[in-house]
Amino acid sequence: MITGALLVQALISGLLMGGIYALVALALALSFGVLRVLNFAHGDLLMMAMYGAVVLHRWLGLHPYWAIVVLALPMLALGWLMFVGLIRPVQHAGVLVQAQMTLGVSFVLQSAALMIFGADLLNVRTEMEMAVLRIEGVVVSVPLAIGFAVSLLISGALSWVLLGTDAGRRVRATAQDPDMARLCGVDVERTQRWVFALSVALLAGVAGCLMTFSHVVPTAGLQYSVLALLVVMLGGLGDLKGAFIGGLLIGIAEALAGVFLNSAVGPAVIYVLFGLTLLFRPQGLFGRGMEA
Amino acid sequence: MSPLLEARALHAGYGAVEVLHGIDLSIAAGEAVAVLGPNGAGKSTLLRTLSGLVRATDGSILMAGTAVHTLPAHRIVATGLIQVPEARHIFPYLTVLENLRVGASLVRDAALKDEALDQVMTLFPMLRDKARQPARTLSGGQQQMLAIGRALMGRPRLLMLDEPSLGLAPRVVEEVYEVLHRLRTSSELTILLVEQDVYQALDFVDRAHVLQNGRFALSGSSAELRDNDTIRTAYLGL
Ligand SMILES: Nc1ncnc2c1ncn2[C@@H]1O[C@H](COP(=O)(O)OP(=O)(O)O)[C@@H](O)[C@H]1O
Ligand SMILES: [Mg+2]
Numbered sequence: 001m002i003t004g005a006l007l008v009q010a011l012i013s014g015l016l017m018g019g020i021y022a023l024v025a026l027a028l029a030l031s032f033g034v035l036r037v038l039n040f041a042h043g044d045l046l047m048m049a050m051y052g053a054v055v056l057h058r059w060l061g062l063h064p065y066w067a068i069v070v071l072a073l074p075m076l077a078l079g080w081l082m083f084v085g086l087i088r089p090v091q092h093a094g095v096l097v098q099a100q101m102t103l104g105v106s107f108v109l110q111s112a113a114l115m116i117f118g119a120d121l122l123n124v125r126t127e128m129e130m131a132v133l134r135i136e137g138v139v140v141s142v143p144l145a146i147g148f149a150v151s152l153l154i155s156g157a158l159s160w161v162l163l164g165t166d167a168g169r170r171v172r173a174t175a176q177d178p179d180m181a182r183l184c185g186v187d188v189e190r191t192q193r194w195v196f197a198l199s200v201a202l203l204a205g206v207a208g209c210l211m212t213f214s215h216v217v218p219t220a221g222l223q224y225s226v227l228a229l230l231v232v233m234l235g236g237l238g239d240l241k242g243a244f245i246g247g248l249l250i251g252i253a254e255a256l257a258g259v260f261l262n263s264a265v266g267p268a269v270i271y272v273l274f275g276l277t278l279l280f281r282p283q284g285l286f287g288r289g290m291e292a
Numbered sequence: 293m294s295p296l297l298e299a300r301a302l303h304a305g306y307g308a309v310e311v312l313h314g315i316d317l318s319i320a321a322g323e324a325v326a327v328l329g330p331n332g333a334g335k336s337t338l339l340r341t342l343s344g345l346v347r348a349t350d351g352s353i354l355m356a357g358t359a360v361h362t363l364p365a366h367r368i369v370a371t372g373l374i375q376v377p378e379a380r381h382i383f384p385y386l387t388v389l390e391n392l393r394v395g396a397s398l399v400r401d402a403a404l405k406d407e408a409l410d411q412v413m414t415l416f417p418m419l420r421d422k423a424r425q426p427a428r429t430l431s432g433g434q435q436q437m438l439a440i441g442r443a444l445m446g447r448p449r450l451l452m453l454d455e456p457s458l459g460l461a462p463r464v465v466e467e468v469y470e471v472l473h474r475l476r477t478s479s480e481l482t483i484l485l486v487e488q489d490v491y492q493a494l495d496f497v498d499r500a501h502v503l504q505n506g507r508f509a510l511s512g513s514s515a516e517l518r519d520n521d522t523i524r525t526a527y528l529g530l
Binding site: 173182186188 | 343345364374386393398
């Protein structure tokens with residue numbers, strides 16, 4: 001029996017989860033918008049950061065929220081190296097070569113995780129894991145709500161940088177017209193290097209939020225890659241506002257599917273939506289062009 | 293005095309296709325020079341090569357004594373060689389003000405940046421009125437003004453313009469050239485102009501080259517070229 005309360009419950013949980021998805025998607029939309037290379041290893045880099053949070057907890061007893069801070073720099077460095085070593089060399093190659101490259105990275109990361117951590121599901125036990133708030137009969141998971149807030153904060157900081165600083169304006173100019181940006185004196189390659197590194201570093205934030213209530217397995221990345229790709233397609237490739245709204249919508253759609261169908265179907269909805277989007281709106285639902 | 297810009301035996305093209313087959317071009321400080329020629333002659337390719345967007349496969353380019361043919365495009369801008377490209381290429385989703393600020397990417401000093409901004413907005417009062425609007429909402433003529441203003445934000449010594457009158461109403465073309473005149477006289481800007489509108493161009497510049505199939509087929513002062521029979525029949529329709 002689906003009651004109104006259950007629906008509200010699903011909408012709220014979905015929205016909160018959607019905020020975290022939005023950050024995953026935002027990071028991918030940012031790197032695609034500026035590099036024009038679609039990173040199929042996006043979710044796997046997130047998976048790495050999630051394992052990072054597990055390790056930090058086991059070794060140092062650090063809460064996953066601390067992992068956001070501690071992992072940001074190594075993830076930035078990882079992204080920087082990946083751009084220089086793997087993305088940059090295929091940037092002017094065909095789309096298929098680029099896809100092969102980032103898919104290759106995806107497989108390597110998954111295999112590495114499997115070798116190091118095994119196939120078991122790992123999580124971080126925190127006191128707050130099961131904590132809930134009850135508001136007017138609606139149950140809100142505390143770590144989910146905090147994850148939403150943290151994601152919103154990081155997304156907000158990102159759009160402030162993009163909209164309000166000279167560096168951000170150069171990033172948006174590069175996304176819109178790289179050759180013209182060069183003619184304005186922008187070092188486009190350097191801009192792309194830092195944007196890609198930043199898009200990977202942002203995943204540290206996501207990983208910290210997720211690990212307060214979720215778990216990680218070596219294949220966890222695929223789900224997030226597909227989700228981010230879907231959102232980025234929905235929002236129009238490279239469009240940040242669209243990516244953010246898309247992330248929220250996916251979260252809600254997943255939660256509603258869990259209620260109306262059953263909870264195992266929730267994630268599958270992402271794949272179905274992905275297929276439908278490719279069929280009917282390959283150009284995206286919203287505008288394009290990184291208006292941020 | 294050595295020229296401000298000097299290109300020697302310049303060859304360039306796209307992939308295996310060579311478009312420029314040996315261009316020699318020398319411009320002294322304070323001069324205005326035009327490159328004329330039919331569609332597809334390689335005029336834009338020449339400017340793109342000077343700016344470093346297309347790599348010279350042979351030859352050399354000296355700008356104010358610096359060899360720029362090996363520099364990446366953004367470093368060439370720093371020598372004061374700045375281009376307003378064909379079709380304007382404003383950043384459509386940035387505001388007018390943001391377009392201008394990106395134009396000053398290499399100007400580190402905030403005070404200099406503000407000064408340049410003030411100069412450009414005095415030159416084009418329209419840009420001040422529309423500062424907060426997305427650049428894509430401007431008319432074609434306004435976008436051309438913005439493109440010129442953005443180039444000026446980079447503090448050019450030699451401004452290259454690729455068909456600034458393309459697609460604009462005659463009245464707007466007049467306005468564009470009025471501004472270019474003012475820049476020449478008041479700011480001692482050196483100008484390299486690419487045009488299809490031969491009348492306009494010859495009125496504006498001191499001398500010109502006619503580019504055909506990747507070579508300069510004809511060179512001379514504006515007066516000489518205006519009287520040249522080939523030019524009169526092929527371009528001026530006389
Ligand atoms: N990006 C490009 N790739 C390949 N060929 C090009 C490109 N741009 C221009 N060309 C070719 O180079 C030649 C010169 O073009 P261009 O420099 O644009 O001429 P113009 O500006 O004088 O009209 C033309 O034959 C054109 O087809
Ligand atoms: Mg041209």
